[in-house]
Amino acid sequence: MQLFTFHFKAMGGPCKVCVYENDESIAETLFQKAQAEVLRLETKYSRYLSDSIISQINQSAGQNDSILLDEETAQLLAFANTAFQQSDGLFDITSGVLRKAWDFKGGNLPTQNHLDELLLLVGWQKVAFSGSHIRLPVKGMEIDFGGFVKEYAADCAISVIEKHMLGKPVKALVDLAGDIAVTSFANQEPWSVGIRDPKSSEEALAAIGLESGAIASSGNYERYIDKDNQRYCHILNPLTGWPVLDGLASVSVKAEQCMIAGVISTVAMLKPRKEAEKWLKSLGCIYLAIDKYNEISGTYKK
Numbered sequence: 001m002q003l004f005t006f007h008f009k010a011m012g013g014p015c016k017v018c019v020y021e022n023d024e025s026i027a028e029t030l031f032q033k034a035q036a037e038v039l040r041l042e043t044k045y046s047r048y049l050s051d052s053i054i055s056q057i058n059q060s061a062g063q064n065d066s067i068l069l070d071e072e073t074a075q076l077l078a079f080a081n082t083a084f085q086q087s088d089g090l091f092d093i094t095s096g097v098l099r100k101a102w103d104f105k106g107g108n109l110p111t112q113n114h115l116d117e118l119l120l121l122v123g124w125q126k127v128a129f130s131g132s133h134i135r136l137p138v139k140g141m142e143i144d145f146g147g148f149v150k151e152y153a154a155d156c157a158i159s160v161i162e163k164h165m166l167g168k169p170v171k172a173l174v175d176l177a178g179d180i181a182v183t184s185f186a187n188q189e190p191w192s193v194g195i196r197d198p199k200s201s202e203e204a205l206a207a208i209g210l211e212s213g214a215i216a217s218s219g220n221y222e223r224y225i226d227k228d229n230q231r232y233c234h235i236l237n238p239l240t241g242w243p244v245l246d247g248l249a250s251v252s253v254k255a256e257q258c259m260i261a262g263v264i265s266t267v268a269m270l271k272p273r274k275e276a277e278k279w280l281k282s283l284g285c286i287y288l289a290i291d292k293y294n295e296i297s298g299t300y301k302k
Contacts, residue, residue: 001020002021003018003019003020004021004024006019006027006031010038010176011042011149015175015177017031017174034161037156037160038154038156038176045073045145053073057143058142061138062137062141063135067133067135069134079259080124087267089238090238090239090267091147091266093144094126094136094238095122096146097142098115101114101241104225115240116241119241121142123238127143147263150177151262154179154214155258155259158172158183171189178196178216179215179216180215181257181258182213183212188211190210190211193207193209193210194207195252196219197294198250198294199294201221205294205296208254214254214255214256214258214261215258216261218269219290220250221249244270244271247270247271247272248290249291250290251265251268251289252265253285254285255285261285267279268289273289277289280298281299288300
């Protein structure tokens, strides 16, 4: 078997599809189908596209009429609702408006007054969601699938590959800017997934073997402000508007679905370090955590 690797860009970052195959044309077809699925979801759910379903919902905020949802969107919102409930409000898809207070490019911290104004627009519990309809009651409220749509896309891309092969085992991996899903079959040799050093984009600090399912990572190294020896990262607590200052530097979680792994890793980043690790252990999940001193802990196996 030969390894074929295909690169593309989507959802704001570098992506790749890796396929072991004897036939290059089959590998190319699998890549094209996986890429098309990722781009479909980007077009449908990007807040940057004015005609996406997310933009339509956000543009209707404050109006009396609700938006009728297609089945896929309704299921994703139901997932977000469950994640909100089970995380005690830490995973909240209405919290994207907080970005308006944070100038990560300029390196300026927000004022508390600005955050307080935006926090009035945050709170999934305020949203009228029936399962088939949604209404944002306050003008200026938004929902944002950025916290899990990339992970969902990785799951969907792998599903498309497996369906195209009609039950024939194929060893493939989809990597969407570090959110990774792989095909699964008996006795598959694991992929070795490198875990980034939070202090160096060029180095891997550890590796996790992935024979099936998915791995998602969250960290304080993508967008941040360093000020007075303190790092303020882009993962914001929807209850306060601020990142957790005594939390982990990064968390990588292994799960059957990338979407589930992504929610767990995000919520863990929104808890103080000791509380995060206690919570991760209580879930019984496989994880790797890195603290601000680059100390590694977790239940992972290399």
